[in-house]
Amino acid sequence: MxxxxxxxxxxxxxxxxxxxxxxxxxxxxxxxxxxxxxxxxxxxxxxxxxxxxxxxxxxxxxxxxxxxxxxxxxxxxxxxxxxxxxxxxxxxxxxxxxxxxxxxxxxxxxxxxxxxxxxxxxxxxxxxxxxxxxxxxxxxxxxxxxxxxxxxxxxxxxxxxxxxxALGSGRRTWLHHGSSISHGSNATHPSATWPALAAAEGDVELVNLGFGGSALLDPFTARAMRDITADLISLKIGINIVNSDVMRLRAFTPAVHGFLDTIREGHPTTPLLVVSAILCPVQEDTPGPLVPASDGGTLRFTATGDPAERTAGRLTLNVIRDELARIVHQRATDDPNLHYLDGRDLYGEADYAEFPLPDEVHPDPAGHRRIAENFARLAFGDGGPFAAKTG
CATH class of the missing domain: 2.60.120.260 (Galactose-binding domain-like)
Structure with missing residues (x-):
């Protein structure tokens, strides 16, 4: 120096x-x-x-x-x-x-x-x-x-x-858990991951538990989240469970309930938002596992499961979205602070046409910005589950 x-x-x-x-x-x-x-x-x-x-x-x-x-x-x-x-x-x-x-x-x-x-x-x-x-x-x-x-x-x-x-910011703390997209895959720098961008828009302090390849409803992650101080909590569930092919529908449903039950032990009334996967065409109706391959030096992924096996409980993104919506609707009767957001409202068909997924799974930097903008509007905006209370 x-x-x-x-x-x-x-x-x-x-x-x-x-x-x-x-x-x-x-x-x-x-x-x-x-x-x-x-x-x-x-x-x-x-x-x-x-x-x-x-x-x-x-x-x-x-x-x-x-x-x-x-x-x-x-x-x-x-x-x-x-x-x-x-x-x-x-x-x-x-x-x-x-x-x-x-x-x-x-x-x-x-x-x-x-x-x-x-x-x-x-x-x-x-x-x-x-x-x-x-x-x-x-x-x-x-x-x-x-x-x-x-x-x-x-x-x-x-x-x-x-x-x-630094003095305390006085801002609310947002605890988020998700997959590699939440972790920041393909974002070019750390304050430009979609959770970081959304946190800035929502004027909150971010604790990001986005883990590449590892949003798998692990009980130890739920217990960790249970014990972390937070004013707002979101869970992005789906893509890793499908692309790793780790469970069937019979196991998935109680695993989601168990994950939510554990978080609620420490955060009984905290606004809790369950978010399904963004659009990912290769996994919408095709089960995993997902297989990586090199395409001229570029990493790309393809799903290898048989869509016909959905009737036997094999999971796809559409199957998981339907089940998450059903679970949240069922639980919300007794838990008015539990909410659901379809991930395609963050990044859907129109967004995919404008900002395709470079490796068929992860958004590019512009995709991260689009997801952040939509999340900030739908979650932190007026009427959203994370909207700041006034008065």
Whole structure:
């Protein structure tokens, strides 16, 4: 750093928002999006990696600094046989506005050698620094959103002026759980995932439990959500259950009831919105499992199930949407704060025609913006289940 007397601030939980737990490491602090108890019950590398990728997690502090450096150890994920993804982006917001971005090269690399079994090999690497220079002068609120695609071990914060813990925002806390789309797949930077964009529109504090490939109604996730303080809760259910082909209708229905029952143990009257999957043509009426393939170096997915087996309980997105709507309608008789939103109202046929899914499953950055706009309107807007109460 160019300044002669930099301030060095250890990164502690007091500087973080959007996390569920933190783990002290040999070099610093590792944010998690599931509790330690839940992490002990994770059955696969996919979720273990996803929950440690800090989608929605950000540092928040006040400072007069015009130069900020954040030392981290990123852990990147690459797929054998495919080009490595670009380095994850760190977004720096000044008073709520995106002002600067940085990346950190190097770090650890998980190489996924088998996309079906999720087998991966870890190669360790050195730490690096995200550097933000020429920031506006004067006292200001800073947020640094961590890369949503990289596990990020936080080491130290260096500035050319002192750092103070940010005051509470006074905003409501929105707890959201979903799949890779909620996690941020194909979003180009962390404050541009659809939940982050929708949270900004709704003026709420986001806790994002979007886990790539892992929105599977796991009981430990429900228990974690039960115990997290939140003013608003949403669950996006469907796509991972279909594309992983993990259950049939007979198991799905009680699993949804159990997930909702567990959340209601800790949040008996909190507005709770159940959201079905967005439009995904390859899975609308075709069961999983979903199979990845390379199309000229581009990753694409195709469903391999037999649509005729829906009568035997095989799940598709349309089957799940119908069942979720029925479950919510049934439960809402005794739970007036439970609501349902059809995911095709967030991204439907017209949106698909305008912004096709590049890999047949995940929206592109423009698709994320469209989903966020529709969610903000339907959930946070006038008459929506998350609308701010007045008076």
């Amino acid at each position: 160019s300044t002669e007397h930099p301030w060095v601030t250890p990164v502690t939980a007091d500087l973080l928002r959007g996390f569920v737990d933190v783990e002290a490491t040999a070099r610093g602090l590792l944010p998690h999006r599931l509790t330690a108890q839940a992490r002990r019950q994770i059955p696969d590398n996919q979720l273990a990696m996803a929950e440690a990728q800090p989608s929605g997690v950000r540092l928040a502090f006040r400072t007069r600094a015009t130069m900020i450096e954040l030392d981290t150890v990123p852990t990147k994920r690459v797929y054998q046989g495919f080009p490595p993804p670009p380095d994850g982006v760190y977004d720096l917001l000044v008073d709520g506005r995106l002002t600067a971005q940085a990346t950190v090269g190097g770090g650890n690399v998980w190489t996924v050698t088998d996309m079906f079994t999720k087998t991966a090999v870890l190669a360790e690497g050195p730490p690096g620094t995200a550097r933000f220079a020429d920031l506006p002068a004067g006292e200001k609120d800073i947020e640094i959103w961590l890369p949503h695609t990289e596990i990020t071990e936080l080491i130290a914060l260096r500035t050319d002026a002192p750092v103070e813990q």
